[in-house]
Amino acid sequence: MENNYSIIMAGGIGSRFWPMSVPDRPKQFLDILGTGKSLLQMTYERLLHVSPSKNVYIVTNVQYKEMVLEQLPDLQPDQVLTEPERKNTAPCIAYAAAKIHDLNSDANLIISPADHLIIQESNFAATIEAAIRSAENHRIATIGIQPTRPDTGYGYIEFEKLSTLSPNDTVAVKQFREKPDLLTAEQFVNAGNFYWNSGIFIWKSSTVLKALETFQPELHRLFSADLSDYNTPREQDKVNHAFSACEDISIDYAIMEHADNIDVVLASFDWSDLGTWGSLDTHLSKDGNNNALVGGNIHSFNSSNCIVNVPEGSTALIDGLEGYIVIQSDNRLMILRKENEQELKAYLKSVK
Numbered sequence: 001m002e003n004n005y006s007i008i009m010a011g012g013i014g015s016r017f018w019p020m021s022v023p024d025r026p027k028q029f030l031d032i033l034g035t036g037k038s039l040l041q042m043t044y045e046r047l048l049h050v051s052p053s054k055n056v057y058i059v060t061n062v063q064y065k066e067m068v069l070e071q072l073p074d075l076q077p078d079q080v081l082t083e084p085e086r087k088n089t090a091p092c093i094a095y096a097a098a099k100i101h102d103l104n105s106d107a108n109l110i111i112s113p114a115d116h117l118i119i120q121e122s123n124f125a126a127t128i129e130a131a132i133r134s135a136e137n138h139r140i141a142t143i144g145i146q147p148t149r150p151d152t153g154y155g156y157i158e159f160e161k162l163s164t165l166s167p168n169d170t171v172a173v174k175q176f177r178e179k180p181d182l183l184t185a186e187q188f189v190n191a192g193n194f195y196w197n198s199g200i201f202i203w204k205s206s207t208v209l210k211a212l213e214t215f216q217p218e219l220h221r222l223f224s225a226d227l228s229d230y231n232t233p234r235e236q237d238k239v240n241h242a243f244s245a246c247e248d249i250s251i252d253y254a255i256m257e258h259a260d261n262i263d264v265v266l267a268s269f270d271w272s273d274l275g276t277w278g279s280l281d282t283h284l285s286k287d288g289n290n291n292a293l294v295g296g297n298i299h300s301f302n303s304s305n306c307i308v309n310v311p312e313g314s315t316a317l318i319d320g321l322e323g324y325i326v327i328q329s330d331n332r333l334m335i336l337r338k339e340n341e342q343e344l345k346a347y348l349k350s351v352k
Contacts, residue, residue, distance in 0.1 A: 004051040004132065005107050005205075007096045008043055010060040010068065010114035011083055016276045016344055019332030020309070028114040029067055032280065034294055039115045039274065044072055046118060049125040050110060050132075057081055057100070058114075059092045078231075084240045090219060090254035091246045093201075094212055095239055098224035101205035102231055108132050109208065111201040111251075115274050117283060123167075123269040130168040131202035134263045140211070141202040142173070142256070144195030144264040145271045150185035153275065153342070155197040155252070157264050158188075165192070167268030176256055195264060198271060201251070208255070215258045222246050277307055277325045278341050305338070 014027030021027035028040045035042070040058075047056055056075065058068050062082040069080060081096055093111060100107045110128060118124050131141035144157045155178055159171040176197065180188060188194035212220040222242040229238040256262065272279050284292035289304040296314035300306070303321040310316045310328040318326060323338045336344065 001051050001055070003104060003106050003108050004110060005055045005057065005100050005104070006047040006051040006110045006112065007093070007100075008040070008047065008056065008058045008112055008114050009089060009092055010040055010058050010064065011086060011092065012115070014115065015348060016341075017274075018344065018348055019327055019334050020329040022329075022332075025067070026064075027274070029064070029071060032274065033117070033283065038071055039117075040068070041071055043112060043114050043116065046121050046124060047110065047112060049121055050128045054079075057096055059083065059096050061086060081239075082236070084243050087243055087246055087248045089251040090216065090249045091223070091243060093208065093251050094216075094219050094223040094246075095242070097205050097208045097212075098227055099230045099235070101209060101224070102227040105206065107205040108135050109201075109203055109205055111203075113199055113273070116198070116200075117272040117274050118269050120269040123267075127168050127265055127268050128202065130170055131263075131265045134170050134265065135203045135207065138204065138207050138261065140207060140255070140259055140262045141170070142262065142264050143198040143200040143202075143267050145198050145267050147189050147194070147196050150182060150189045151196070152179055152182055152185050154273075155179055156185075156188050156194045157197050158194050159264050161191075161193040165266060167266055169266045170263045171266065173262040173264050176252060195266065196271075197252075198267065199273070201256075202265075207261075211255045211259055216249075216254045219246055219249075219254065276341050276344075277327070277336075278338060281307055307338075 010028045012026060013023045014021035017027040020030055029038050031038055044056060053074050057079050059081045060068055062084055065080050065082050069075060083092060097109060127143060134141040155176060158174045158177055160174060209224050222245055229235055274280055281292060284294060286292055291300050291303060292307045294309040296310040296312055296316060298308050298310060298316045301319045303318050305323045306321050308318060308326045325336045325338055327334045
């Protein structure tokens with residue numbers, strides 16, 4: 001595994017998990033599932049199955065560096081790469097790819113968000129190994145998740161239609177499809193050759209730098225035309241300048257929608273991006289009325305299909321609620337209909 005490097009993207013603020021996730025301590029640093037480990041810690045431990053600890057790098061906002069080192073004490077400070085400002089995923093990946101390519105020009109990069117839920121770690125490792133075999137052929141590999149429902153909150157990957165599909169199969173990508181409306185999502189699921197885009201990418205450092213040079217020449221110029229400052233005391237100054245000058249752009253728009261050398265590996269593991277409270281719902285234990293009650297001393301009467309999370313040591317009583325999300329954290333309280341969860345960002349803007 002010496003050539004395998006894992007890059008964990010951990011710089012977001014997780015606003016859709018308000019009120020627990022706030023800018024001072026976003027969701028990747030929280031024990032959302034009540035397991036005793038944060039999502040970042042779970043991601044780090046999962047990636048140790050495919051890369052050694054010394055090859056794991058965290059890319060995060062500068063304000064979170066000490067939090068990362070506190071939660072992952074096995075890491076050295078130079079394994080935490082800091083962004084001076086948030087500019088989406090493409091600059092984040094461009095920075096990490098350039099730095100690691102300077103260390104090892106034969107590096108395989110495994111790019112993973114910090115806040116996904118993947119329990120079947122051995123299956124995860126097998127899927128990543130299949131993706132690395134694709135990357136070794138100078139392909140860009142992405143992990144596709146078989147859809148379990150016509151979800152409109154995910155992007156989809158369309159791939160060549162096969163007569164049979166098996167976990168860890170590697171298939172050429174035809175195109176990426178943006179988040180669809182419900183009717184289109186139903187058509188995707190029924191077709192069978194559309195999988196959810198997990199946002200996990202595997203490629204050689206040389207492959208991603210070449211793709212940046214081809215499709216995003218300015219991003220390439222800022223981060224990787226000259227590697228001489230990386231892994232020296234001059235690195236942070238170079239990176240700070242690059243972030244201040246670069247475009248705010250996702251890796252999907254920057255590379256994935258343009259490249260023609262992309263494979264999708266069909267995941268052999270269960271997955272959730274934990275993007276919203278609703279996505280967490282299926283992973284929580286329930287009472288007889290399908291309520292997920294997490295945290296303190298919660299008493300539920302005449303209520304069903306709710307998520308309730310209050311701090312340890314708190315007592316809560318709910319009565320007559322159907323399909324609500326009730327979350328208390330510090331001095332913040334949210335009572336939200338499940339069906340309105342996609343409106344949370346808009347609501348927060350109005351009460352900021």
